[in-house]
Amino acid sequence: MKISNTKFLIRTVLTLLGFALAEVGSFAIPTLQNQTFVIRDEAYRAILAGLMVIYLGSGIFSWFSETRRVKYAKRAPFRLFIGLVLLVWDMLGTKFGKLHMPFFPGPSQITWVFVEEWEFLLSNLLYSLRLYAFGFFSGVFLGVGTGILIGWFSKANYWIMPVLKMTGVIPAVAWMPFALNIFPSSFLAGCFLVSMCAWFPIGFQTARGMQATQKVYFEVARTIGGGRFYQLFHVAIPNALPTIFTGVSTANGLAFTTLVMTEMMGARGGLGYYINWAKAWSSYYKVYAAIIIMAILFSIILKIIGAIQNRALIWQRGLTSNVEERG
Amino acid sequence: MSKNAVEVTGVTRIYTDVRGNPLEALRDVSVSIQQGEFVSIIGPSGCGKTTLLRLIAGLDSPQAGELRLNGEIISGTDPQRGYVFQQGSLFPWLTVAKNIAAGLKARGVYKQQKADVAEYIELIGLEGFEKSYPHQISGGMAQRVAIARALINRPEVLLLDEPMGALDSFTRADLQDKLLELWKHDGTTMILVTHDIDEAIYLADRVVIMSPRPGKISDVIPIDFPRPRHRGGVEFLAMRKTILEKLDLASAKPEPEYTI
Ligand SMILES: Nc1ncnc2c1ncn2[C@@H]1O[C@H](COP(=O)(O)OP(=O)(O)OP(=O)(O)O)[C@@H](O)[C@H]1O
Ligand SMILES: [Mg+2]
Numbered sequence: 001m002k003i004s005n006t007k008f009l010i011r012t013v014l015t016l017l018g019f020a021l022a023e024v025g026s027f028a029i030p031t032l033q034n035q036t037f038v039i040r041d042e043a044y045r046a047i048l049a050g051l052m053v054i055y056l057g058s059g060i061f062s063w064f065s066e067t068r069r070v071k072y073a074k075r076a077p078f079r080l081f082i083g084l085v086l087l088v089w090d091m092l093g094t095k096f097g098k099l100h101m102p103f104f105p106g107p108s109q110i111t112w113v114f115v116e117e118w119e120f121l122l123s124n125l126l127y128s129l130r131l132y133a134f135g136f137f138s139g140v141f142l143g144v145g146t147g148i149l150i151g152w153f154s155k156a157n158y159w160i161m162p163v164l165k166m167t168g169v170i171p172a173v174a175w176m177p178f179a180l181n182i183f184p185s186s187f188l189a190g191c192f193l194v195s196m197c198a199w200f201p202i203g204f205q206t207a208r209g210m211q212a213t214q215k216v217y218f219e220v221a222r223t224i225g226g227g228r229f230y231q232l233f234h235v236a237i238p239n240a241l242p243t244i245f246t247g248v249s250t251a252n253g254l255a256f257t258t259l260v261m262t263e264m265m266g267a268r269g270g271l272g273y274y275i276n277w278a279k280a281w282s283s284y285y286k287v288y289a290a291i292i293i294m295a296i297l298f299s300i301i302l303k304i305i306g307a308i309q310n311r312a313l314i315w316q317r318g319l320t321s322n323v324e325e326r327g
Numbered sequence: 328m329s330k331n332a333v334e335v336t337g338v339t340r341i342y343t344d345v346r347g348n349p350l351e352a353l354r355d356v357s358v359s360i361q362q363g364e365f366v367s368i369i370g371p372s373g374c375g376k377t378t379l380l381r382l383i384a385g386l387d388s389p390q391a392g393e394l395r396l397n398g399e400i401i402s403g404t405d406p407q408r409g410y411v412f413q414q415g416s417l418f419p420w421l422t423v424a425k426n427i428a429a430g431l432k433a434r435g436v437y438k439q440q441k442a443d444v445a446e447y448i449e450l451i452g453l454e455g456f457e458k459s460y461p462h463q464i465s466g467g468m469a470q471r472v473a474i475a476r477a478l479i480n481r482p483e484v485l486l487l488d489e490p491m492g493a494l495d496s497f498t499r500a501d502l503q504d505k506l507l508e509l510w511k512h513d514g515t516t517m518i519l520v521t522h523d524i525d526e527a528i529y530l531a532d533r534v535v536i537m538s539p540r541p542g543k544i545s546d547v548i549p550i551d552f553p554r555p556r557h558r559g560g561v562e563f564l565a566m567r568k569t570i571l572e573k574l575d576l577a578s579a580k581p582e583p584e585y586t587i
Contacts, residue, residue, distance in 0.1 A: 216416050219386055224480060225406035226433035234432070238420040315420045317462040 003069045011076040012059040016052050018083015023048045025087050025095070031108065032097045039094060043111040048086070055079065105285035113289035120274070125293060127187075127269035128259065132301070135191040136255045139198025140248060146199065147206020147247075151240065152232055161207070168200030172258045173265075180266050190262040190270075197258045198251035205247030209240025242316060245309045252305060256298050271297075332362040332516045333383060333484055338392035340378050351541035352378040355392070358535060358544055360484075365510060365517040367527035368535045369570070375542025376520040380486045383518065384410045396483060406434055409477030409515075411487040416473055417461040423472050424448060424457035430480040440479075447475040450509060467498035471505060478509060484516040491526065503529055507554065524574075528566050529556050536573050546573045 003011075023045060031039050062068035086107060092098040093106025114121065146164065149156040172193045179189040213236050221231045263272025271290050278286035340353040352375045360366050368376050381387040382394055385404040394401040396408065417426050428444045431437040448454060451471040453464075461469055470490050477485055487506075491499045503526060510517055521527050527534045528550055536546040548570065552562045 216412055217418060219410070220412065220416050220418070220476075221429075221433060222386065222404040223384055223406070223408065223410040224430040224433045224476065225404075226429075230433045234429070235418070238418070241420065315422075315460045315462070317419075 001070055002066065003073050008063065008069055008073060011073040012056070014076045015055050015059065015072075015079045016083075018080040018087065019048050019052050019055070020083070022083050022087040022090060023052070026090055026108070029091070029095045031094050039106075039109055040112045040115075041094070041108045043115045044090070044094075044108040047111055102282055102284045105288065109285040110288045110292070113286050117286070117289075121289070121293065124269055124271050124274040124290075125297065127267075127273070128263065128271045128294075128297070131187060131190045131194065131263070131267075131270060132255065132259055135194025135259070136198055136252070138191065139195035139251060139255070140202055142195060143199045143202025143247065143251065144206050144244060146203035147240070147244070148210070148232075148237065150203065150207035151210030151236060157207070164200060164203055168204065172197035172254070173261045176262065176265060186262075186267045187269075190259070190267055193262050194255050194258050197254040198248075201250040201254070202244065202247035205243040205250075206240050209243030210236040212243075213239040242313055245313065248305065248309075252302065260294070330362045331359045332364070332397060333358075333360040333518070334395045334398075335359070335379070335383070336392055336394075338379075338382060338389045338394060340375070340382060340387070340389050353382075353389070354541035354543050356542070356544055357392075358547070360516060360518060362483075363514050363516055365530055365532045366519070366535060367531035367533075368518065368520045368537060369522065369524060369527045369574070370537030370545075371539055371574070372522070373542075374537040374539035376537060377488055378542065379537075380410070380488050380518065380520055383484070384408050384486050386410070406430065406480040407483045409480060409482035409485045411470070411473050411477050411485065411490045413489045414466065414470070414493045417469055417476075419461050422458050422460055423453060423464065423468075426461070426472055427475045427479055430476055434480065443479050447479050450512065451475045451505065465498070467494050467502055470494065470502060474506070474509065478513060478515065481513065482515060484518060487517065487519040489520050489522065492522070499523075499526070506530065524567055524570050525558060525563075528563060528570070529558060534570060536570065548573070 026041055026045055026048070031041055033039060059072060062072040090107050093104065094108045095106075099106070146160060150161050150164070151157075175193060175196060176189075179192050180186065183189040183192060217235050217239065218231055221235050226234065259270070260272040260275075263270035264276050267273050271294050274290045275287050278284070278290065335356060335358045338353055338356045339351070342350045342352050344350045356375075356379065368379065370376055378387070382389055383396075383401065385401050385408060388402065401408070418429065421429065424444055427447055428437060428441075431440050431443065448457060451474065453468060453471060456464060456468065461472075464472070474485075474487075474490065491502055494502065506517070506519075507530065509515075517530075519527075519530060531550055534548045534550060535544055536548065537543065538545040548566075550566060552560075552566075556563055
């Protein structure tokens with residue numbers, strides 16, 4: 001598919017139009033001020049301007065490549081739609097006060113939180129990030145370790161597999177009361193729970209992937225002089241990599257849920273804690289701000305894990321070309 | 328060329344079939360193969376060719392009889408006895424170069440013999456494909472890599488179980504010449520299982536013919552005309568006829584009377 005210059009220009013204008021209209025709307029119509037506090041539009045306006053700059057920049061960048069042109073043009077209607085949604089939301093919420101307060105604040109109010117409370121938000125964000133990093137990576141480590149034991153030693157398969165299967169079906173948060181009492185800090189308790197929820201799917205999938213190794217690969221290893229060590233680390237474990245990553249993806253989804261739940265229920269920090277705290281003050285606009293940060297944070301983590309996975313599984317048939325297609 | 332490298336004496340291998348009955352894959356099989364010799368094994372499906380090759384490789388052990396390499400009893404696998412599987416045996420997670428290097432890595436001599444990898448890539452004519460993964464190369468290329476992976480350990484014997492069975496005839500002819508080249512290069516004893524009579528005659532010093540139920544060796548035929556052998560030549564065609572007769576395939580069997 002080719003996109004002519006005129007068509008591409010029209011698409012670029014469309015991409016920017018929604019956000020531009022939202023910006024014009026924000027400036028043109030006076031904000032309906034609340035009795036209790038002042039609503040500031042600056043952050044919202046700056047974000048709209050930022051989005052326009054980014055999309056204009058990416059439009060210019062895409063101009064020079066056929067494939068990027070196609071992608072950019074394809075996304076134009078959706079971006080226009082987002083801009084219009086923001087416009088309507090801003091009108092109803094901030095300008096005419098038609099939304100049910102305080103549960104549905106306008107975009108200005110939410111985005112101003114990033115300016116007003118950035119330090120507190122950042123410290124909670126870092127808390128979540130740390131909890132995720134420690135909990136999830138120890139879970140991956142434990143899961144892969146257990147999986148290797150089960151996948152390689154039939155004794156381990158006999159004794160540990162049933163335990164893994166039994167405990168694995170229990171949602172990790174069920175251990176919360178116990179965890180909070182056992183561990184010296186709520187942070188460690190959170191780490192334990194996140195780790196627990198990652199442990200089961202990763203352990204299970206690691207073992208499964210190893211056990212599914214074709215016999216011929218072990219026979220090749222034996223005929224070229226490979227011992228047990230070689231068969232484990234150069235045959236069974238590489239063969240399990242694709243399913244290990246299946247386990248990691250499942251575990252990741254569970255880890256996000258567990259993370260937020262432990263923060264909301266027991267922790268002294270984190271985005272989940274922030275949400276709880278904001279709710280206690282009925283500052284629902286802050287809840288939304290935290291949710292937006294969470295969405296961005298989790299998306300970035302997913303992207304990173306996806307990138308690692310694509311790199312590690314580059315040898316799989318068809319995987320690379322699929323990724324290219326999906327972009 | 329007189330020393331026996333492989334000696335198989337009175338080997339019997341009995342499997343249990345699905346119904347639990349004993350199945351004699353090999354009965355009292357004896358054969359000697361000289362050092363540096365190229366032997367082809369041919370015979371109908373199920374006559375125990377793979378079984379014999381796996382026993383020599385040490386991937387399996389017999390119920391009776393013994394197998395020796397250079398006088399030593401074979402038990403278990405050893406890089407001295409390389410094995411090339413029919414197809415799909417390359418490690419999919421390793422590149423071409425790393426698959427070939429796997430033999431060195433497995434023996435823990437990769438650091439000292441790293442240079443051999445490039446040598447074997449050149450020998451099999453796969454320069455430029457070092458970084459390709461198995462799914463990115465053709466079946467013929469993959470079999471060359473499998474052969475190089477086994478040969479890089481400089482085995483005494485190379486066992487090949489229908490390595491060209493899944494290839495088209497052009498690729499096959501190409502690979503046959505490559506195999507002869509490698510054989511001359513390293514002087515490895517070659518034992519090749521095939522179901523292609525022409526392939527057996529084209530390559531081998533001797534053709535071992537096996538027959539099924541129970542699996543045994545029915546004939547051993549020396550091929551003594553010089554290489555390169557012309558596939559349409561008089562001697563070649565005569566040899567072909569001889570082997571076909573031995574295999575009982577020369578003339579069409581009479582139809583049973585009760586066919587409709
Ligand atoms: N692991 C096993 N368990 C049970 N029976 C087996 C096993 N391996 C081989 N057999 C049987 O032993 C007989 C010989 O098998 P083998 O694979 O050696 O034949 P082959 O000559 O290589 O045949 P093909 O040309 O089809 O590869 C066959 O009847 C087969 O069913
Ligand atoms: Mg066979």
